Amino acid sequence: MRLSRAFLPVLKESPSDAQIVSHKLMLQAGLIRQTSAGIYAWLPLGHRVLQKVEQIVREEQDRIGQEMLMPTIQPADLWKESGRYEAYGPEMLRIEDRHGREMLYGPTNEDMITALFRDDVKSYRDLPRMLYHIQWKFRDEVRPRFGVMRGREFLMKDAYSFDLDEEGAKKSYYRQLLAYLRTFRRMGIKAVPMQADSGPIGGKLSHEFLVLAPTGESEVFYDAAFDEMDLEREGLSYEDDAGLEALFEEVTSHYAATDETHDEARWDAVASADQRTGRGIEVGHIFYFGPKYSEAMGLKVSGKDGDMVTPMMGSYGVGVSRLVGAIIEASHDDNGIIWPEAVAPWKVGLVTMRADDAATVAAAEDLYAKLDAAGAETLYDDRDERGGVKLGGMDLMGLPWQVIIGPRGLKNGVVEVKNRRTGEREELTPEAALAKLT
Numbered sequence: 001m002r003l004s005r006a007f008l009p010v011l012k013e014s015p016s017d018a019q020i021v022s023h024k025l026m027l028q029a030g031l032i033r034q035t036s037a038g039i040y041a042w043l044p045l046g047h048r049v050l051q052k053v054e055q056i057v058r059e060e061q062d063r064i065g066q067e068m069l070m071p072t073i074q075p076a077d078l079w080k081e082s083g084r085y086e087a088y089g090p091e092m093l094r095i096e097d098r099h100g101r102e103m104l105y106g107p108t109n110e111d112m113i114t115a116l117f118r119d120d121v122k123s124y125r126d127l128p129r130m131l132y133h134i135q136w137k138f139r140d141e142v143r144p145r146f147g148v149m150r151g152r153e154f155l156m157k158d159a160y161s162f163d164l165d166e167e168g169a170k171k172s173y174y175r176q177l178l179a180y181l182r183t184f185r186r187m188g189i190k191a192v193p194m195q196a197d198s199g200p201i202g203g204k205l206s207h208e209f210l211v212l213a214p215t216g217e218s219e220v221f222y223d224a225a226f227d228e229m230d231l232e233r234e235g236l237s238y239e240d241d242a243g244l245e246a247l248f249e250e251v252t253s254h255y256a257a258t259d260e261t262h263d264e265a266r267w268d269a270v271a272s273a274d275q276r277t278g279r280g281i282e283v284g285h286i287f288y289f290g291p292k293y294s295e296a297m298g299l300k301v302s303g304k305d306g307d308m309v310t311p312m313m314g315s316y317g318v319g320v321s322r323l324v325g326a327i328i329e330a331s332h333d334d335n336g337i338i339w340p341e342a343v344a345p346w347k348v349g350l351v352t353m354r355a356d357d358a359a360t361v362a363a364a365e366d367l368y369a370k371l372d373a374a375g376a377e378t379l380y381d382d383r384d385e386r387g388g389v390k391l392g393g394m395d396l397m398g399l400p401w402q403v404i405i406g407p408r409g410l411k412n413g414v415v416e417v418k419n420r421r422t423g424e425r426e427e428l429t430p431e432a433a434l435a436k437l438t
Ligand code: ATP
Pocket: 139, 141, 148, 149, 150, 151, 152, 153, 154, 156, 282, 283, 284, 285, 317, 318, 319, 320, 321, 322
């Protein structure tokens, strides 16, 4: 992408109406613009990151489930059937269509997926199943704030599992646990699984995933064991039931909770040298709720012996748009964003220090074409702007690598390659720079 043709509006000043660093940086670097309270347009830079985050979530979900797409607008009848239309309260945006039918903008999809599954599934042979979609949700939050962290309209991945019995449902839960740990790790962030409230069902099958950041809305308490734990379990197969259960046992054997479920007595049992406290951002939540929706909505299948069986369900959410903010909270400095490579909008920022120097422009055009041909995603700042302004913009936008081309270096046959995270700079020939970045 050539910056001279791009819509990448960077603000000179840090916006004063944003309270936390990720919100400030997302506005300043031109990732998002607010269109109503808690509702945002994703500009090209933000949209690229959102898509990368979404794609990582998708790839990890595809290993254990199937993608589909449910609508944003739902009929109220579905929610009346499951019995939670009234209970959901003012967070639900209720709509009436021209015929006076009650509709709503979906805050989540348990009711709809249960109805869809019920209408097509008849036998135990159709279980287990794991289905997911990545779709916009609407929750009319009392206090939308912190930009995309607590929006009213936000992008969520939500998955739903259907199993014949609780044993099966546990396996589905363990698979999602591992998928989540791998998903967040791939994005370059650390998310600690914390015991969450499991409602009337009880048990331990409810975890929230918290990214540690001082601006997080939750207070967190966890055992230092999580810093050492091999959460990713490279090589562990989703078919390895024993290995998955061992992961779950390890995760649940150490204390980790948010203020919502914090238990002073259990906390006191953690050695004080191992007590870690701080703040965190909820980026995901996995939850087993058994027959809650299947029972209410009449989802039944015939079992092996002919009896009718009510499937056990769980749901698994990831805050895809919230993650973009959370990643920035966890990865930035005074100069701007520092994208982990896996979610960076472009890998390389190519900058000419002098757009009026023919040799500089020729070298930059040549390298740009070669980077592009080799598949290295590159944002090329070809504008006639001062070098310092361009470099400041690149730091702000946080691309992992900068290639800086100017007349002085070219005289010696070199360009400068800078790593955004470490600040390390290297002088390389254009060929060596190309080899390094591709
Ligand atoms: P919170 O406690 O932050 O209100 P939640 O527990 O209500 O979140 P869930 O119902 O568990 O949210 O939804 C799954 C995921 O969706 C959350 O873990 C979070 O990452 C994301 N999410 C929920 N509400 C919002 C929101 N208003 N804006 C952005 N992301 C959200």
